[in-house]
Structures are given as C-alpha cells and as structure tokens.
Amino acid sequence: MTHSARFTGIILGGILPLVLLVIWQVLCSQGVFQPYLLPSPLAVLDSIVELAKDGSLWAHIGITMYRILLGFLLGVGLAILFGSVVGFYPLAQRLLDPTLQAFRSIPSLAWVPLFLLWMGITETSKITLIAVGVFFPTYLNLVSGIQGVDRKLIEVGKVYRFSNRQLIHRIILPASLPSFLVGLRGGLGVGWMFVVAAELLGASQGLGYLLVFGQNTTAPEIILASIVLFAILGKFTDALLAKVEWRALHWQDSLVHKR
Amino acid sequence: MTHSARFTGIILGGILPLVLLVIWQVLCSQGVFQPYLLPSPLAVLDSIVELAKDGSLWAHIGITMYRILLGFLLGVGLAILFGSVVGFYPLAQRLLDPTLQAFRSIPSLAWVPLFLLWMGITETSKITLIAVGVFFPTYLNLVSGIQGVDRKLIEVGKVYRFSNRQLIHRIILPASLPSFLVGLRGGLGVGWMFVVAAELLGASQGLGYLLVFGQNTTAPEIILASIVLFAILGKFTDALLAKVEWRALHWQDSLVHKR
Amino acid sequence: MLTLKTVTRTFPNGKMAFRDLSFEAQPHEVIGILGTSGCGKSSLLRVIAGLDSEYQGSILIDQAPLQGIHERVGVIFQEPRLMPWLNVIDNVSFGLRGDSDTNRKKALEFLQLVGLEGFERHYPKELSGGMAQRVAIARSLVTSPDILLLDEPFSALDAFTKMQLQDLLLQVWKKCQSTMLLVTHDIDEALYLSDRLLILRGQPGELVEVIEVTESRPRSRGSERLARQKQEILQLLHLTAEKTGEVQDDTNIWERHPAARRELSFKGLS
Amino acid sequence: MLTLKTVTRTFPNGKMAFRDLSFEAQPHEVIGILGTSGCGKSSLLRVIAGLDSEYQGSILIDQAPLQGIHERVGVIFQEPRLMPWLNVIDNVSFGLRGDSDTNRKKALEFLQLVGLEGFERHYPKELSGGMAQRVAIARSLVTSPDILLLDEPFSALDAFTKMQLQDLLLQVWKKCQSTMLLVTHDIDEALYLSDRLLILRGQPGELVEVIEVTESRPRSRGSERLARQKQEILQLLHLTAEKTGEVQDDTNIWERHPAARRELSFKGLS
C-alpha cells in the first residue's frame, strides 16, 4: 500500500463512524434520547477529556492494555501448543478436543468465581482469564487451519523425512497461517470482551472497571466513554494485527493479494 | 465414520472429563475444597437433579436454547450478508470494515444498557444481543475466507462471465466454506458467552439467569450447575456443527480427509 | 476476428511478460503458439481472455476494442482449475446456463468424449493428473465457445489419449467454426492442428517468426510435408544441434539460448 | 535395489489403481514407465515412495521390506507442489539439512542449471507453469537422492528446455549413480533416458510389456535404432493406425482402447 492509498483508506473508513456520530448527536440535541439514558457524543467526549485531565484515563488504558497484552500472549502461546498437537495427532484430538470444545461456551462471567478461588485477586488471575478468552478462537482456527492443509504439500515434507516437529514448523504452520491469523484477530476480540470479567476480579482500574463502575453509579456517560474506549482500542490493536496479516500473507494468490 | 469409530471417539473424548471429575470429587471429599467454595461434583449433580425434578431445568434449558438458536440464525444471516459484501467489494470493505472491527471488541455487558434503551426487555433484545456475539467471529472468518480464495478458481468463473452474485454464490462461498464453518463454530461459542448478558435483559429463566442468580445468592452449586450446563449444551451444539463441517468438507484433500 | 496491435504486458515488479506483440487471427483459424518456458505465452492468453486488463497496446475482437471478458471466449488453463467441492459431472457443467437436466446430459456426453465415462461422481482429489486435465477440457468444450484459448491442454496426457483429444478438438472446431489460439510445446501437435504458428522467444517474449502451415486438411500425422516443416521449426529454435548427438558433460548447452547463463559443469556434484 | 512383488493398490471406494505389478530395478538403472492416463502410474510412484502404505504385495529396497518413507528416495511430483509462502531459492533448498549458507549456494547452483538464475526472489505465484516445474526439479535434484522417482517431470516444458533438463538429469544420474523410475508420456524421452521401459495398460493398470532399450550410452536423439524401437512401442500402444491418417469424424477411435466406450460422433454438436 502506498502512503496515499492508506490515507484514503483512513478517510473512507472514517465516513461511517462520523455519520453515526452526527446522527447520534442530532438525535440527542433533538431530545429524542434523554441524556440520562443516552448522553450526546459531546457529553461523552467531555467525560473522556475529564478523565484524561485528571490522568486516570491513562491509568485505565495503560493497565487494561497491559493485561490484554500479557493475556493475549499467554492465550496465543497455549493455543499454538494445544492447537498444533490436536491438529496434528488424531489421538490428541480425540482425547483433548471434546473437553476443550466444551469449555469454549462457558461465559466469561462464569469463570470469575472459579478464578477467584484458584488464583485470588492477583494480576495473574486477570491475565489468565483474558488468556482464556483469547485461547479458544485462536485454538479453533489453528486446528481447522492445520486440518485443512493441502495433503500434497505435507507429502513433500514427508519425502524429505521431516520429523513431525519439522512438518509442523516448516509446512503446517505456514500453510495454516491465514487461518491462524484470523484466529488471532478473533481471539484478540474475545480477549477484549473478557476484560470486563477479568476486572471484576478485584480491579480498581481499567476499562472494564470503568464500565462496571459506570453501571453501578448510574453514570451513562461513563458507560459510553468506556464503550467508546473499548471500540477505539480494540480497533487499534486489531489494525496492528491486520497489518501483520497483510504482510505475512503477501504470498497468497488470492483476490486481495493480486497485483 | 463407521459406527464403532464414532463409539471409540466418544469413549476417548470422555476420558479427560472423567479424570477431571474424579480429581475434583477426591479433592472435595478430602476437604481440600470447602463446599462453600467448590461443591463436589455430586453436590452439583444433586442440584441439577433437583432443578430437573421441579421442572425448572427444562424451562431454563429450553428458553436458552431457543434464544441461542434464533440469535445464531440472525447473527449468521447478517454475517453472510455483510461478510460477502465486504469480502468481495474493496470499497465496501474500506467503508464498513473499520467500523465493524471497532464494534467487535465491545464486551457483551457493555451492550446491555444500550439494548435496554433501544429494544427494552423484550425477547427480541435478548436474541439480538446473542446475534451480536455470533456475528463477529462468523463475519471475520467469512471475510478472510473470501479474501483468501484462490484467484485461479475465480478466474474460471470470470471466463464464464458469471455475475458478481454468481461468482459469490458458485465459487467464493464454497471455496471459503472451510473458513466460514470455523467462523460458525466460533460464532456459536461467543453466542453462548453472550447468553449471560442477554439474560441480564430482564430474563427470569435461562442458564445465564441461573448463573447470575447463583452469583447474587452466593450459591456455588447453582453457579457450578449452570457452568456445567453451559459446557454440556455448548459442546452439544458445537458437535452438531462439527458434524456439518465434516460432511460439507469431504472434498478437501487434506490430512483429515484423506482415506 | 481477433487483432493485437503492439501489445505489451509489464508486471508491477517491473518484469515484462511479452513485448510488442502484433498479429491478427482470421475467423475459423487455428493459431499455434510456440515458445520457451516463461516467455509469456500464458500471460498473453490471459490478456486476450480479458482476465488481465493491465496491458499496453490495443486488442480488438470483431473490430471492437476488448473490454473485460468477451462473452464468446472460452479458456482451457494450463492447470485443470477444477472446483474441488464439485464432482466431475458438476465441474463439467459448471459454465453451462439454463436447464440443469439438459446441461447434465451435455456434460455427460463430453465426459464420454474425453474418455471419462463412469467417473461422473468422482471428486477432483480422486482423479489422476491427466484425468483432471481432461475434465477441464470437457468443461471448456461443452460451452462451444467461438474463440477458444488453449494453454498446453494436452501436455499431461499420454500419446494415445492426446491423439484422441486432438481429433476431438478438430471436430469441435469444425462444427462450431471457432477460432483457436493454442499454446503448446509439442511441435507435432502444433503442426497437426494449426493453420499458422507464432514463435515467441526471449524474456520478455517477442514474436520472432510466423510460419504458415500449408498442408491441407484433413491432415495425416505421418505427412512428409509436416515432417519437413518440423525440421524448419527445430532449426529455428536452434534445436537441431542437440537433436543429432548427445550433449557432452562439458558442452555448454545453454549457450545458444537467450536465457543461457553459465556452464553445465556443476560443482555441486563434481 | 528395488523389488516389487505382485503389488496392488485398491482405494477405499473399491477402485483399483493398479494390479499385480512385479518388477525389479537394478542399481543405477533408469526405468521408464509408460501408460495411458489414469492407469495408475502416479499411484505406483506414491506407493514406492512410501507415501501410501495401503497396498497389497511386497516392496523391497535393498532386500529390506519398505517401511514408511525411505531415506534415500527423492520424488518429483506430477504437480510442482511448491510452498507458496517461500520464494524460489527457499523452495529449492527446502529439503536440504545443515548449514543454510552452503544450502543456499547449492540451491543457487541448481537454479542456474535449470535456467532460472535471477528468479531467486520470486514467489510461486509469480512463476510460469514451466518455471514452477523446473523449481520442483531443482528442489529434488539438489538433495542427490539414490532412488529418484519422477512423475512426468518435463511435460510442462518446451522442447528446448526439456532437452536441457533431460541432459541435466543424465548428468546427475551419472554422478550420483542413482536408480531412477521415470513416468513419462513422451516416448522419445523414455527411449533417450531409460534402460528399460515398463508399459502399463488398463484401468486398473497392469504390466503388459517390458522393453529393453539396447542402444548404448551416450545416446543420440536422432539414432536410427531408437526410432525403430519407437515404432515398436507405438505399435504396442495401437497408435500406428492413427499415426498414418487423420481420423474421420465417424471413425471409432476409442474402440481399440480398453477404456473405449462409445462412438466419437457426438450429438451435442451435430
């Protein structure tokens, strides 16, 4: 992508949010939405600015980003470990996969009491809970990616008598990279969703805390401020991954990667 | 899969949960876990049986399954609509995708006040909230699947002067099916996670309600009963999709589908 | 029918596939295209098919400039490009419009013509390389296109099957009055099928020679005249020296070739 | 060296690829395998390579029964099977172990030998069909295997490049003293390269003929004796009839072929 192409990309991508914002603002100033139900964008902006002024905004963002980062790394690491084993060894799949799939549908809130029990209200418990969220989409995509790898390519490796580790490392992982990267992005998204649950584990800072705080104190502009921050930060981290994806998949002979 | 192969599959898949259950039971009866913290599996089973006896278990499961089903269908429908458009038309991608990606990281709990505002405490609002959860993983996988379709196959369709609709329908969707099906499974998983948030929207029945009720009344065996039910039902619905996946992808020339 | 005027294709990485190609194909003419590997033959077919619009120069079909994919064009790609999720019969009827029953019948007929009766329900992963290529040929012929672009359609086939399909192609050509552009590496095949041969050479490929095949149809594969033309072409391709004697280890056989780079005495093994 | 005793391969859908094949390959022998499309040649190579263990009968390498993939076997598949995420040079050095610098050097050398110098940094999607196949050839030869299984390695190449690579193959064969099994559709190629030819026919494929190529090496492509043997083989494949006269529309050319099914007068077009 050239510099100007990226620039028009940002412009185009910004149209829809802007339109939504304007509609929202108009509806609010027309009195369609009462401020105690849905404050106007400007009011939300105000409360974000206020948070920024007293410095607590950066603390909230900082601690949440830190938890997301570590949780993401941990979750992805585990997903790679389990995903490669389950994807490659049919026996491991039959042993482990059913259990993992069952855990997948347990809601984030349900984990909270268990994590409290196992790990208390430490930072570890929060990070681990986020890792749980990141784990499942990443794992699922990786396994399916591995199982969808073209047999023809794997045979090439077999002819060279690659060990299983080499097969995984040199053929299966690169070939399932497209699927894996989608999994990463999906995992990151679910990871963000787990932040709230994680920060119910005795946090007094963070975006999830801010959200619950807003809910507990009937402060809709704080609720919305935290939603907006979730959206912005989520989009930001996702864009980073999307960029990685684009770079890593330049070899694909597909619609997007055509020249 | 033959009948007996499926049977051994179930046996193998059951080993790990059984081992975990036994460890859990032993730890509880050894007094390592106090019952107010982590009741034994038998106690949890007891409370499930009790729920079953007074009939409320079936009501909880029934209403939640109903919400999941409708929410899943709605979410998948929207994901196919948006996913095909965004995956196929670069302009649509640049307009819509950034906004959708931003919404992706908003936690389920954060949607609750907004949905309450927009749709009240109707069944629709609950189903729509679940659909939101289902939408994003499905959408993400579909878009990436579409964008990864081999250019060579698309060119075949172009030579036959397929309309864009035909291209999508006859080449792009089937070719991105593996990715789409993973997306479905991922979406279903997140849909289950959204049940709790959905049932915070004024539900007086359902597994999510049961979980929150257990948390509000400090009743660990109810919390665990709902977690177990989430796991079982989640696994069950996922197994249905996995079966569809297996059937739909028999044409793949990959490690799993080899003969 | 089909006119190319100084057409050039340059890839974004600066590489040219072919340069300044100009020729005209008459209706019902078969044009053979010969050239070394990588000289831009497939790229040329892609451009003519309308799959690749980033070329310089002009292409006219029936005097009208080419815009997108022309409706009367059919392509047989260098690879089979079968849809892996469709079985053989559905792959063959893939490009047919209208009633699906008559489509199936037509597809079945062509499957028989390419010698694949009984394989209707096989999936691409269960086919041999040659069988897959034959399915692709059937898929293209069944739509009876007016302009048929063929990219090494028979290279994966044994001598016997190849001859059957060459004759099948001639029949389709006769019945549909189609214009054909046939990329091939088989000089016998080119001479047996074509009215005119274009010889490309170099990287980027340039048109170095146009050879009229004067032998009248129906032709015989053993014809003396064709054999003589084959010798001419081989000479043109600088192949005669090698034809008459095995190359010695130390002979630099890449030397007379435009792509020739270095000696064929390789250190890795000596 | 390599011994097959009544080897049969049956697919789970009940189809047989080939039946009761028995032959022995001597060390340093080149065996050509000819046969119609779909008669089980690729399946045979897969079984010998150890990629497919579901066969009946026994296969011995150096008197030891084949177990899994033998370490001294190299394969050139019918399709290039390049890793799309690696560029050309990395694809060539894909199977090499040890120091990556020397590997690169070796790979570069073989790239030059197959005429692809300057394309090291290209990705598979930027290669022409013949170039991809040449990369696959280089990838296989660079590991200098003792037993080399080649599945139509040169079918995607033009006549000139094909000859270069045939000679390259002969050099490797000489230097490495390898045993080769070469599946090909090109009878000239088979005669030029092989010591012995196996002719398969039918579906499932059966061994119908073994032909010794007695011409001494180094051979000449124009040799009289080879030309005579070619005629023999063509006769054997029932091809001579078609060779000498163009088939008429109503001639049933599939008739003498085991796979022949129906007349070649097709209703779809008439």
Next chain:
Amino acid sequence: GCSQTDTESVAKGEAKPEKIRLDYAYYSPLSLVIKEKGWAEEAFAEDGVKVEFVLSQGSNKALEFLNSNSVDFGSTAGAAALIAKSNGAPIEGVYLYSKPEWTALVVGEDSPVQKVEDLKGKKVAATVGTDPYIFLLRALDTVGLTAKDIEVVPLQHGDGASALVGKHVDAWAGLDPHMARVELENKAKLFYRNPDFNTYGFLNVRKDFAEKYPTYVEKVLQVYENARLWAIEHPNETAEILAKEAKLSAEVAKKELERNDFTQAIPGDMQRDTILEAGKVLQNNEIIKPNVNLEEVVDALIEPSFAEKVVKP
C-alpha cells in the same frame, strides 16, 4: 520471604498478620472515609502490618472475595451475608458500618401506582437475591401479596433504573445511588419506604482471621469506629468524599448519605430480628434452602463481641 516468617514466630503472645486486606465499597461511606484519610495504614504502621484495599462492586462480590480468601474484611448487606452464611460461608458479621435506607419501591413521575396494593399484576424490576428484592417481597407481604401476584423483571440495579425511566417497567425496587439519581433527575417517586426492612450494612470478617488475630479485628473495628464518629460530625465532608470517590454529583451523594444512619454500630437483637424476618421471606422464595435452621445461622452470623469492646456507649 524468610524474614517475614521470622517476625511472625518472634511475635509474642498473638500472631501478627503479614497484611490486612480491607474492602471498600461505594455503598459503605465509612470505608471510603477510611481509605481517603489513610487511617488504616496509619493504625497498622507501627506494627509493621501492611494494609491493602480491594474494591467491592456489590455485596455478592464482597462475599466472593471473603470466600476465596481475597479479603479479610468485607462490607455487605445483612441479608446477603445471611444467604452466604446459610450456604456455609465462614464469615462473621462483627460491625455495622451503617443503618442504610438504601432501598425503596420507586415509580415514575406520573405513575398511577400509589401504594403497594397497586402493584398487583404490574411489572416490577428487581435484582433477584439482593436487598431490594427482599425489600420488595416484604413490602408485598405487608399487604398480603406474593411475588406471584406481580411480574418480577430481573434486572441489574442500574438497568432497573434505566428500565423504569424508559417505561419498560411499572415500578422498581431501587437501590442507591441509582435511586437517588432518578429521584433527583427524573422526579421518580419513592412510593413505599421502610427503613426497618433494610437489612443493615454489615462489616464481615473471615472466621479464621478472627480466630487467629482477634486483636487485629478489634484494631480494624477501632478504625471504623473512629470513622463513624468522624462521619457523624462531618456530614458534608463525608458527602464530598462519597461524591468524589463514587463520581456522584454532590446532590446525589448528599441524598444517599441522608439515608444512612451511623448511630448504631454493634450488631444486636434488632439486627437479629430484621435479618431473621428477611431470612423467612428468602426461605419462602427458595433462595435459602428449606432445610436450613435460620435462627442458628443468624446467631452464628452475628458476632457482637468485638464491637462491644471497641464501641463506647
């Protein structure tokens, strides 16, 4: 590390905790005052005991923290503590941080609902299992109605407030500060109030902490006691602290504080009766299991001995 085990063994008489973990909550103004003023840190500095504050979002969270040994002291509503205790939670209610009137029945400005009887057949939002829910049930009980005569809409407290304002429900069993806010901003009416149906704010301690470090329980209560006396004397400053910490507007904070009564601190018979009554309602609604002996549980829960030593009459 090892040094800490050393000091522990060196300590004479009674063992000394390494640190004390207190919760703070926006529904417990005293805890906010203590945290803001740093009195706990001050009180334990000389002993070398560290103090850690953990935020409780609600009674259920405080109980989760207590149960999982994540805090030593937790602030909850009395009924919530009772439910947990009946499920075997090892806690003791040692102090009253307030007698709050934090819950009441609320309707919109122009609602036809005037008294509890009018609720018959109406939609009422409440968070099942919490104090407002118990309050609703007891209010209904006073006029001979039960939960079956109305339609209970389970909503979280904040969502219940929004639902009331958005007219999705007819009434709401409200909770401060949401209640104070809709009262001020939306002119919602508290049509049924009864301070005695609120089940008091209990400061609970984990039982094994109380057994191991009884003097430290007293020291913590002393800090609370100081805060209580200070809050009674400085209502405006307390409201300010509440407003600042909980990010409430000054009026809302003031209103909420008005409904807190800090005059009682020792849990006793009055609390015993209130909680027992609440327990009966809960047992009737199957939130507390029918086989639980309520009186025993309540007696085990209420542990006034520590407070009696600290609080000067």
